[in-house]
Amino acid sequence: MDWSKIKTIFIITFLILDVYLLYQFMKIRDANKYEVISEASFEEKLKADEITYKDFPKDPIKAQYLSAKPKVFTQVDTDKLKGKSEDIRGTGTTTLHVTLEKPIKITAKFEPAELSTFINDNVLFGEDYQYGEKSDKDQSITYFQTAENVPLFKNINGMITFKIGDKNQIVSYDQTYLVEMEKLTAKEEILAPLKAIETLHQKGMLKSKSNITKIELGYSTLIQLAASQVLAPTWRFEVDGKESLFVNAFEGQIIQFNSDEKSKVE
Template identity: 70%
Template sequence: MDWSKIKTIFILTFLILDVYLLFQFMKIRDADQYEFITEASFEEKLEAEEIRYKELPKAPIEDQYLSAKPKMFTKDDITKLKGQTALIKEPTTALIVKLDKPISLKTKFEAAELTPFIKDNVLYGSQYKFWKKDDKKNTIVYFQHYENMTLYENLSGMLTFQIDDHNQIVSYEQTYLEDIAKMTEKEEILPPLKALETLHQKGALMPKSKITKVELGYSTLIQLAASQALAPTWRFVVDDKESLYVNALEGQIIEFNSDGN
């Protein structure tokens, strides 16, 4: 046995392996550098266009798709309403209720005014969050939330108070999503900066605009008569006025029929 030849073969083998590993390392390093350069250039674009944003939620964040179904309100639900009268017959997915005694509002409305009433008198009241007061429609809107995350613009999880000409709440309409369950395993979602980049690439961000709020919630991905699928969704509030939404798992921009505020 020629030990000299065997030794030479081993040396050459390890040398080839070292070269291969070095080549793979250089590829990974170059890819990381390219990704960093790409991200930095986007931030430079924002700076050049004077688009400012608050501190973004830190990645990585994991979330998942949810399933839910609209609740059918029945006679048993209606009998729980005190000092209120249901204006439609059951069963129904939209409960319309008239208050026996209207609620007077302050000239400058604050959401805290309605908190005690909602908590004590509205079915599942603790599961709704204030969304907006619409002076044109004379309404105050609340959306249902799940695990402290808002179900954005979801007509099946909504509480809408009607205000009369005397600045009093006289009635409300309620919808509610029940049996909310996790559809998939958790996975890492799109970082908020990447979602912001999607909005920028599509021309949704105007120069000199300011992102005043960034939060994560859910929006309807698929809606059927008896159920719906919900997707994790980034919400970016621009200049305290307009809301822009991006699917946090798939990355596409979401547009609603109504304006989010």
């Protein structure tokens, strides 16, 4: 056996392997470098357009698809509210309508704390909702149901809508509630907030001198069926303290809501 030849073959083989590994390392380094440059470039675009934003998590975030079903309210549910309200309707349906015996006075500049005690003490599953939005046009205040400790954005099957009557008083509310929350997939890394902002910017959804005042992760309805729905992780960006923009945190699509469903913009 010619050990000299074998030794030479091993040396050549290891040299080839080293060259290959170096090539792969350079590719990864260049890809990472390009990604950093691209990110920095987009941040420069935002700066040029005078678009500012709040700090957001820098570390990767993981989430998953969920499924849920609308709850059908029963007599047992409505019995829990008797004595606290003058009119309760909705037994056997997915929407509970409650008229308050004593309207609740709120201030002109409403703060969520004004209703927190009432919701926790008087509303079914009140601890599972958080403040969503106030509409002066509709004279209403909406609270979103939560899942995985984050809100379900504008989900008609998981919200409380308080009706504001005369003299800035809450006179009634409608409630829906999602049950049987199940995890459909394993957790996966979602779109970084800056990438979602880039999508909004590319689609012309962010005007010059806009200020993104709040960045929040939640869920929105991806698929709506008669008896159930699929929920997808969603980024919410509050702009100038009033307008909200939504981006699917897996697919990167912009979500636009109307009264009873959502549509997507590529």
